[in-house]
Amino acid sequence: MSLKAETDKQLIGTGLKRRTEEALANEFLRKAVSFTTDKLKTGKLQATDEFGSWEAWRERGREIRKHVVENLDYYLTQFSDNVAKAGGNVYFCSTGEEAVQTFLDIAKKRDAKLVAKGKSMVSEEIRLNHRLEEQGIEAIETDLGEYILQLAQETPSHLIIPAIHKNKQQIADLFSNEAGETFAPDTKVLAGYARGRLRNYFLEADIGLTGCNFGVAESGAITLVSNEGNGRMVSTVPPCHVVIMGMERLVPTYDDLEVMLNLLARSATGQKLTTYTSMITGPRREGELDGPEELHLIILDNGRSAQLGDPVFQEVLHCIRCAACLNACPVYRHVGGHTYGSVYSGPIGAVLTPLLQQDMKEAGQLAYASSLCGACYEACPVKIPLHDMLVQLRARKVKQGFTPLAERIAFKTFQTAFGHVKLYKLAARSAYYALKPFAKRGYLKKAPGPAAGWTQSRHFPMLAERPFRDRWSELQRELKRQPAKAASAANEADAHANQEQPPQGGRQHD
Ligand code: SF4
The missing domain is CATH 3.40.50.10420 (NagB/RpiA/CoA transferase-like)
Structure with a gap:
């Protein structure tokens, strides 16, 4: 893996996926980074206690x-x-x-x-x-x-x-x-x-x-x-x-x-x-x-x-470059600093780089190098809400039209479907039948197409055959007609659902 300087603006976003894959494949790097950041984190906790x-x-x-x-x-x-x-x-x-x-x-x-x-x-x-x-x-x-x-x-x-x-x-x-x-x-x-x-x-x-x-x-x-x-x-x-x-x-x-x-x-x-x-x-x-x-x-x-004067991002100037947010960040700890393609890495780098370079197209990609777990905020000695800023940067990137066409179409479709009850119901039914061939014991082990990334390291729960809202309305009707029988049927359905286990070799979606 080449870890040579990649400070060229053009490479920050374009090369992010490649650099991430290379870092994840580099076992030594992953161990070295997490070993040292663990030590720093533990030292910090002791010192602050x-x-x-x-x-x-x-x-x-x-x-x-x-x-x-x-x-x-x-x-x-x-x-x-x-x-x-x-x-x-x-x-x-x-x-x-x-x-x-x-x-x-x-x-x-x-x-x-x-x-x-x-x-x-x-x-x-x-x-x-x-x-x-x-x-x-x-x-x-x-x-x-x-x-x-x-x-x-x-x-x-x-x-x-x-x-x-x-x-x-x-x-x-x-x-x-x-x-x-x-x-x-x-x-x-x-x-x-x-x-x-x-x-x-x-x-x-x-x-x-x-x-x-x-x-x-x-x-x-x-x-x-x-x-x-x-x-x-x-x-x-x-x-x-x-x-x-x-x-x-x-x-x-x-x-x-x-x-x-x-x-x-x-x-x-x-x-x-x-x-x-x-x-x-x-x-x-x-x-x-x-x-x-x-x-x-x-x-x-x-x-x-x-x-200065920006209601969301002015606080990024509070940073004292202590790196506590890097040590706490689950993304940084897996991939190290060169993956970010900027001299400033980790959560602070993901926020600071696009802002300093005023470049949402390339450097703005860094806003996605985060799980938004908020560990960076907890670690920050001056309480900079980096996780909120990352969400706001993503929004800025979308507003400026720098998301890929396929993503824009997907979200437009999602918006349309969720805005109309009939369309939503139709989409949910279609999705169930489209995914059914890939499901095993109630879970998707390998999702098709662009959803494949979701199931690379975890199992995704399959969509229910009968949506909750249908089951709920039916139960309400039944309860009115035969209360005792309906309650017992509902309990039986719950017990059945609880028995479903994901296939071996992965973990449940969380
Ligand atoms: S923890 Fe806070 S002060 Fe320290 S580098 Fe990160 S953002 Fe800056």
Whole structure:
């Protein structure tokens, strides 16, 4: 199975079915993803139980994010003014292309040839590495998971554990190939190699690039959280630090930051606090021992502001990218992140990707990559109703006419039949006789035509020979004529129905 980057808009929807089938056929991937997401989920539950009053913290988190997003213009101004006061340069970019050009201009002025990158989903979103490569600038990922993926030429398949689908042997093969010597699939050996290799990049890089977990509006502090310490190296060792952040990633005050850091660490990895939490306010000042000479902050819109004011989708901007919804999602846990064909995967990716790309035709297909069970909402530390949004996205796709012709005809027919009693009765009778040859002991084991998907992994109950409404009216009539006899006949019919069992080799429809 090829897990190479498929970030091209055209491939998101068109390739979804193929990628899903490939992922489902990849037993290793399925086991690896569900093993790690299970661990993350269990860690989260423990951390939130220990914490106590988790629901109250979630509610507080939701209120903070809601307040920020509702007053985004105010906090963006306050934050950017404070970053500038501290000596940083601020750039607002409407599109990914603008952000890339801004970065290239900074790199050109510094004659940069090497960029050391900390983990940044926004830079993945705008495909920055690809563009830097075109310009002859080498960009090296310094987050271990991202470094592994860079060697494998793949995109992240999880928001916080990008190489969730790789095992030690695969990583050892990648490192051996890179180093020209053979490494054992041993965590210490592999981490040791990566550490030694990356250290030089920190020292030699012309620019350090990071994302921003939260910008603190009251001070202009850029908050970075990481478990590897590479974010701290990238933001302090190279002479120039460039930060790329989504425009919504703000909190008003340090008090609010405390709430969000608790929610983020516990939801993401089950930690009380992430190992390294850095707050960077401006470049190095006179007399300070470390820090970059220049700090540049690129604030990216790229489809985010289009959600402001939208009664349904504005809340998607509350997301703090903790990935708890991925870990809880039964679809993600079976197929992993590359299936989504977007840098943002799982339930949040299925909502965010079509909205940011403003593309319901292709990216809108992701709205169907969900069972709508609501586990994502339960897991979300800021209570984003992703399952409701997925339903609304499906409705939007239908309204915009992007559903296949066969589906539109099927639903039109369904609407017509259900709108007229006589037609409905006729359709129900016809369906019974059409399906009868495929039924066995009251169940359909293999449904015909487009309905086959329903019976691939479960048995579907056969339509009743006599519809309930006919039996009900007859029973009412009988009850009026001979009450005792009618009641006994009804009980007998119930007992008979309860004895019907589905054929072996599948499970009942649920
Ligand atoms: S939607 Fe919620 S659970 Fe999912 S990544 Fe965002 S904040 Fe985390």
